[in-house]
Amino acid sequence: MTSRLPSRRLILSQSAAVIGAASTGLLLPQIVRAQPNKVRVGFMLPYTGTFAQLGVAIENGFRMAINEQGGKLGGREIEYFKVDDESEPSKGVENASKLVQRDKVDVLIGTVHSGVQMGIQKVARDSGVLTLIPNAGVHAATRALCAPNVFRTSFTNSQPTLALGKVMMDKGLKKTVWITWKYAAGDEAFEGFKESYTKAGGTIVKELGLPFPNVEFQALLTEIAALKPDAVACFFAGGGAAKFIKDYAAAGLKDKIPLYGSGFLTEGVLDAAGPAAEGIITTMHYADSLDTPRNNQFRLAYAKAYRSQPDVYAVQGYDTGLLLVQGANAVKGDLSNKPTLYKAMEGATIDSPRGKWTMSKAHNPVQDIYLRRVEKGDNKVIGVAAKALADSGAGCKMG
Numbered sequence: 001m002t003s004r005l006p007s008r009r010l011i012l013s014q015s016a017a018v019i020g021a022a023s024t025g026l027l028l029p030q031i032v033r034a035q036p037n038k039v040r041v042g043f044m045l046p047y048t049g050t051f052a053q054l055g056v057a058i059e060n061g062f063r064m065a066i067n068e069q070g071g072k073l074g075g076r077e078i079e080y081f082k083v084d085d086e087s088e089p090s091k092g093v094e095n096a097s098k099l100v101q102r103d104k105v106d107v108l109i110g111t112v113h114s115g116v117q118m119g120i121q122k123v124a125r126d127s128g129v130l131t132l133i134p135n136a137g138v139h140a141a142t143r144a145l146c147a148p149n150v151f152r153t154s155f156t157n158s159q160p161t162l163a164l165g166k167v168m169m170d171k172g173l174k175k176t177v178w179i180t181w182k183y184a185a186g187d188e189a190f191e192g193f194k195e196s197y198t199k200a201g202g203t204i205v206k207e208l209g210l211p212f213p214n215v216e217f218q219a220l221l222t223e224i225a226a227l228k229p230d231a232v233a234c235f236f237a238g239g240g241a242a243k244f245i246k247d248y249a250a251a252g253l254k255d256k257i258p259l260y261g262s263g264f265l266t267e268g269v270l271d272a273a274g275p276a277a278e279g280i281i282t283t284m285h286y287a288d289s290l291d292t293p294r295n296n297q298f299r300l301a302y303a304k305a306y307r308s309q310p311d312v313y314a315v316q317g318y319d320t321g322l323l324l325v326q327g328a329n330a331v332k333g334d335l336s337n338k339p340t341l342y343k344a345m346e347g348a349t350i351d352s353p354r355g356k357w358t359m360s361k362a363h364n365p366v367q368d369i370y371l372r373r374v375e376k377g378d379n380k381v382i383g384v385a386a387k388a389l390a391d392s393g394a395g396c397k398m399g
């Protein structure tokens with residue numbers, strides 16, 4: 001982690017010393033460290049645990065967007081700060097406070113896990129620090145607890161699954177078992193699925209769950225085999241998703257009961273999951289194979305910069321950078337000009353690798369949801385499941 005900048009008083013006294021020293025021909029080396037004009041950007045992301053690879057992809061994507069601007073924001077240099085939030089909700093407030101109180105960041109970028117996000121949301125609302133959510137989909141952040149200084153560049157947890165139920169019913173899959181980690185992301189993904197699936201006439205035979213980040217799936221897979229549903233739908237992500245896909249196939253279910261999910265299931269895990277992932281159908285606001293000049297250019301540049309393939313998390317990190325760049329340019333780097341900054345971000349159209357998207361009044365993306373199928377280790381687009389889908393923003397009084 002980067003060290004703290006010196007206080008204004010110290011900088012002033014150093015400047016005075018330099019003027020004095022310069023007149024005597026002696027230059028002090030300390031002046032090199034005094035750069036009060038840098039924008040202080042704090043990442044609060046998981047760098048360990050089951051979501052570690054998600055945190056890295058988000059940071060990579062963000063840095064790529066900034067590097068496209070010569071590494072600057074509204075003409076100002078950037079100083080980065082980092083906190084590993086470990087996807088640990090009980091440390092959410094404490095970790096966010098480290099960035100806001102100790103490191104005095106101008107912008108907080110975080111996080112992945114919905115439970116941790118609730119801690120960030122509290123600190124963001126209490127401090128007023130500009131906060132960009134590059135993943136966590138917890139509804140409250142852009143519903144009842146929405147705030148003028150909080151912008152999400154990803155999704156709400158129910159957005160991807162709101163498009164899933166109808167897709168499954170259209171395929172004649174009338175009885176489904178739902179399985180997930182039991183925490184906000186899984187529960188809210190279920191809300192979206194339940195709404196669309198039951199509205200289309202489907203029956204949810206059973207709701208199965210295990211605590212996050214538990215990956216002991218065996219007993220639940222045995223239960224699924226006994227229930228014999230037409231299909232299984234789920235929310236899992238990161239390392240846990242790769243294990244679920246492999247365990248599902250190893251339990252002999254892959255060719256008997258088709259597996260569907262919120263698209264995170266197959267993001268960033270296709271190499272690890274191997275052939276066990278082939279044929280899985282998901283709904284998501286991005287797909288590797290989107291054949292647009294914008295996506296192709298992004299994928300090439302990302303692969304060159306990071307020697308790995310981008311996934312939805314990298315795209316969300318990149319879009320977080322694009323949004324911040326638009327805001328910072330509108331205020332020429334003066335992030336303290338909040339009315340102009342927020343207005344620019346609210347009105348932004350993000351030219352994303354996922355396709356162009358805009359901000360809802362509650363500060364959440366209005367975006368297309370794609371239907372994807374895993375083919376030869378790639379998330380292939382097979383249709384658009386929902387056009388310009390907005391979250392309800394229920395309970396948010398902004399706008």
Ligand code: PHB
Nearest residue numbers: 113114136137185237264
């Ligand atoms: C969440 O906790 O909100 C979450 C985590 C990982 C995902 C999606 C949502 O892939």
